[in-house]
Amino acid sequence: MKALLKTAPGVGNLEVLEVAEPIPQPDQLKIEVKAAAICGTDLHIYDDEYVNCPPMVLGHEMSGVVVEVGDRVTRFKEGDRVTSESFKYTCGECRFCQTGLIGLCIHRTSMGVHVDGAFAKYVCQREESLHQLPDNVNFEAGCMSEPTAVAVRAVHERAGISTGDVVLLSGPGPVGLLCLQAAKILGATVILVGADGDEIRLALGKQLGADLVLNAQADSLESILDMTGGLGVDVAIECAGSKASLEQCIRFSRKAAQLVLVGLYGNEVEIRLDQAIIKELTILPSFTYRHPTWQRAIQLLAEGEIKTAPLVSGRFPLTQWKQAFEAVRARQGTKYLLLPVG
Numbered sequence: 001m002k003a004l005l006k007t008a009p010g011v012g013n014l015e016v017l018e019v020a021e022p023i024p025q026p027d028q029l030k031i032e033v034k035a036a037a038i039c040g041t042d043l044h045i046y047d048d049e050y051v052n053c054p055p056m057v058l059g060h061e062m063s064g065v066v067v068e069v070g071d072r073v074t075r076f077k078e079g080d081r082v083t084s085e086s087f088k089y090t091c092g093e094c095r096f097c098q099t100g101l102i103g104l105c106i107h108r109t110s111m112g113v114h115v116d117g118a119f120a121k122y123v124c125q126r127e128e129s130l131h132q133l134p135d136n137v138n139f140e141a142g143c144m145s146e147p148t149a150v151a152v153r154a155v156h157e158r159a160g161i162s163t164g165d166v167v168l169l170s171g172p173g174p175v176g177l178l179c180l181q182a183a184k185i186l187g188a189t190v191i192l193v194g195a196d197g198d199e200i201r202l203a204l205g206k207q208l209g210a211d212l213v214l215n216a217q218a219d220s221l222e223s224i225l226d227m228t229g230g231l232g233v234d235v236a237i238e239c240a241g242s243k244a245s246l247e248q249c250i251r252f253s254r255k256a257a258q259l260v261l262v263g264l265y266g267n268e269v270e271i272r273l274d275q276a277i278i279k280e281l282t283i284l285p286s287f288t289y290r291h292p293t294w295q296r297a298i299q300l301l302a303e304g305e306i307k308t309a310p311l312v313s314g315r316f317p318l319t320q321w322k323q324a325f326e327a328v329r330a331r332q333g334t335k336y337l338l339l340p341v342g
Contacts, residue, residue: 003120005142031069034139037061049266059119060086060112063142103288151178154286163187172201
């Protein structure tokens with residue numbers, strides 16, 4: 001089968017190669033990939049800005065159909081439509097696993113980062129990491145259940161948003177637009193902020209329910225203070241992974257607000273934290289998820305409360321991964337899918 005591999009450490013070193021089909025272990029299932037989505041993490045791996053263990057197949061946002069079942073598998077059968085958490089292995093025994101924080105497992109490995117992922121025709125995954133897709137959730141939405149779970153974790157489990165809260169959401173990328181929808185479900189007023197080049201994404205954010213959209217380089221952000229009686233927002237969610245975005249989140253947060261960090265920066269960021277300290281902001285990084293997070297995310301997809309179809313800007317065969325990566329890097333649209341070949 002053809003697969004997109006990170007062949008060696010360093011910048012680049014991605015190549016579509018012919019590799020053997022994977023063989024499932026007794027507690028695993030072999031899945032025929034129907035759709036896989038490109039994540040910003042994949043670009044960080046390309047740029048060698050994120051931990052990775054080549055040689056391995058990239059890709060961790062996926063959905064597909066079970067084609068083979070290991071001897072110890074009990075919850076799934078051939079023909080089931082599934083989506084998968086990114087975790088390939090968690091130990092179940094460390095203090096983090098024991099408290100449900102499986103994403104923080106000290107022995108965790110992940111698809112497309114440490115071991116082979118889903119940018120291929122087939123991938124093997126353990127039963128514990130799989131979730132059945134409801135009949136009304138198609139494969140394209142299914143492959144975006146992973147970033148949806150990231151958004152649900154950040155907004156519903158970390159941010160502590162209450163009805164009527166004003167939320168500043170900085171960074172209208174795919175996860176940012178999913179966080180926007182998750183915040184609206186909780187009854188928040190959402191201010192979506194982007195930058196030059198984000199015009200299409202900001203317009204999409206308006207369609208998805210943002211109460212105010214702003215371009216930080218073209219519009220006055222003082223309107224944020226006008227909306228909040230000069231106090232600042234109750235919750236700021238930083239999804240852009242940039243210094244400027246983080247600084248504006250701190251600046252426009254009220255005293256004792258919550259600042260949720262979702263975006264990855266890929267390099268060192270120098271920033272003065274005095275205002276965050278003086279305001280006594282609660283800073284909450286959000287990166288992984290729990291099993292219940294996924295159950296909630298899939299429920300919201302099935303109920304239509306979170307929509308992913310408007311975020312899909314293009315589909316590329318796996319062999320055209322370069323064009324797809326370039327589109328993501330240039331912020332041409334929002335989310336791009338890679339479809340298996342051969």
